[in-house]
Amino acid sequence: MITNMTARKILDKADIRPSVQRLAVMNYLIEHRNHPTVDDIFSSLSPSMPTLSKTTVYNTLRLLVDGGAAQMLTIQEHNSCFDADTTPHAHFLCKQCGRVFDMNFFDFKDRIPDEVEGHSIEETYQFFKGTCRYCKNKMNKQFKD
Amino acid sequence: MITNMTARKILDKADIRPSVQRLAVMNYLIEHRNHPTVDDIFSSLSPSMPTLSKTTVYNTLRLLVDGGAAQMLTIQEHNSCFDADTTPHAHFLCKQCGRVFDMNFFDFKDRIPDEVEGHSIEETYQFFKGTCRYCKNKMNKQFKD
DNA sequence: GTACGTGCAAAGAATTTGCAGATAA
DNA sequence: TTATCTGCAAATTCTTTGCACGTAC
Numbered sequence: 001m002i003t004n005m006t007a008r009k010i011l012d013k014a015d016i017r018p019s020v021q022r023l024a025v026m027n028y029l030i031e032h033r034n035h036p037t038v039d040d041i042f043s044s045l046s047p048s049m050p051t052l053s054k055t056t057v058y059n060t061l062r063l064l065v066d067g068g069a070a071q072m073l074t075i076q077e078h079n080s081c082f083d084a085d086t087t088p089h090a091h092f093l094c095k096q097c098g099r100v101f102d103m104n105f106f107d108f109k110d111r112i113p114d115e116v117e118g119h120s121i122e123e124t125y126q127f128f129k130g131t132c133r134y135c136k137n138k139m140n141k142q143f144k145d
Numbered sequence: 146m147i148t149n150m151t152a153r154k155i156l157d158k159a160d161i162r163p164s165v166q167r168l169a170v171m172n173y174l175i176e177h178r179n180h181p182t183v184d185d186i187f188s189s190l191s192p193s194m195p196t197l198s199k200t201t202v203y204n205t206l207r208l209l210v211d212g213g214a215a216q217m218l219t220i221q222e223h224n225s226c227f228d229a230d231t232t233p234h235a236h237f238l239c240k241q242c243g244r245v246f247d248m249n250f251f252d253f254k255d256r257i258p259d260e261v262e263g264h265s266i267e268e269t270y271q272f273f274k275g276t277c278r279y280c281k282n283k284m285n286k287q288f289k290d
Numbered sequence: 291g292t293a294c295g296t297g298c299a300a301a302g303a304a305t306t307t308g309c310a311g312a313t314a315a
Numbered sequence: 316t317t318a319t320c321t322g323c324a325a326a327t328t329c330t331t332t333g334c335a336c337g338t339a340c
Binding site: 074075076107108109112116119120122124127131133 | 217219225239240252267269270271272273281
Binding site for chain 1: 332
C-alpha cells in the first residue's frame with residue numbers, strides 16, 4: 001500500500017539527511033510512478049536545479065535503495081529504473097516501447113519458503129514481458145492503413 | 146525439460162547457420178548451466194579459439210536469443226547472463242557472490258492470463274534474491290573463527 | 291572546525307557500430 | 316561471385332571514482 005508520506009518523512013524514516021537534492025529526487029519518484037531511469041530523473045530535475053549533477057542523482061538513488069525508500073529494477077537490458085513503491089507488486093516490460101508498468105502481484109499456489117535448496121530467499125520478484133496496450137493499439141492502426 | 150539435442154540440432158532448429166564460432170558458443174551454453182556472462186563465454190573459449198572476438202560472441206548470443214535457442218537474463222545490475230534452458234524455471238541471485246542459480250518454477254494460484262490491463266503477456270519471469278548456500282556456509286565459518 | 295554533501299572531470303565497464311577482410315553457398 | 320560471417324578498432328552508453336569545493340551541524 002502506498003502511503004501519503006511526504007518525501008521528507010520517507011527520508012527521515014530511512015535515516016537520510018534531507019538535502020535539497022535528495023528531497024527533489026525522492027519527490028520525483030513519488031510523483032512519477034512510471035519507473036524512471038537515472039537519466040529521466042536527471043533530465044527532469046535539471047531545468048529547475050541547473051547545478052544538479054548526475055553523480056548526485058546516482059548517489060541519492062543508492063542511498064534511497066539502501067535505506068529501503070526505493071526499489072531498483074534491472075528488468076531492462078541497458079539501464080536500471082527506480083520505483084518508490086517498495087511494496088510487493090509485479091512489473092511488465094513492453095518489448096516494443098521499453099516502458100515498464102506496474103501490475104498486481106500474482107499469488108503463488110503455495111507460500112514461498114524462506115529457504116530453497118539451501119539458499120535463503122530474501123526478495124521475490126515477478127515480471128512479465130510482452131506488448132503493452134498502447135503499442136498494441138498503435139500496431140492495430142498500422143494494419144488498418 | 147532439457148533435451149539432449151546437440152548444439153548443431155538446436156542451431157538448425159533455430160535457423161542459424163552453424164559456423165564454428167556459433168557451435169562453440171551454443172555448446173558452451175549447453176555444457177555450462179551456471180548462467181555465464183559474455184565475458185565468461187569469451188574467456189573460456191578464447192584459449193582454444195584464439196581468433197574469436199567478443200563481437201562474435203555478442204552477435205551469436207543475440208542470434209540464439211532471437212531464435213529462441215537461449216534466454217537472456219537481466220537479473221544482475223551490470224551485465225546480462227545467458228541460459229540455454231528456455232523452459233520455464235525460476236532464478237536465484239546471490240547478493241553476496243553474484244552467482245545465479247536455477248530453481249524450480251513456483252506455481253501460481255491461478256493461471257496467468259494472456260492479457261492484463263490490456264497488456265499482452267508473452268513471457269513470465271520469477272526471480273529471487275538472497276544468500277546462497279555456499280555463502281551462508283562461508284559466513285558461518287567466519288563467525289566460528 | 292570537522293564531518294558530510296555536491297558536482298566536475300576522468301576512469302571504467304558493458305555493449306554496439308562501422309567496416310574491411312575472410313569464408314562459405 | 317555474391318551474400319554472409321568474423322573480428323578489429325572506435326564509438327557509445329551507463330555507472331563509478333577521485334577529488335576539490337561548499338555547506339551544515
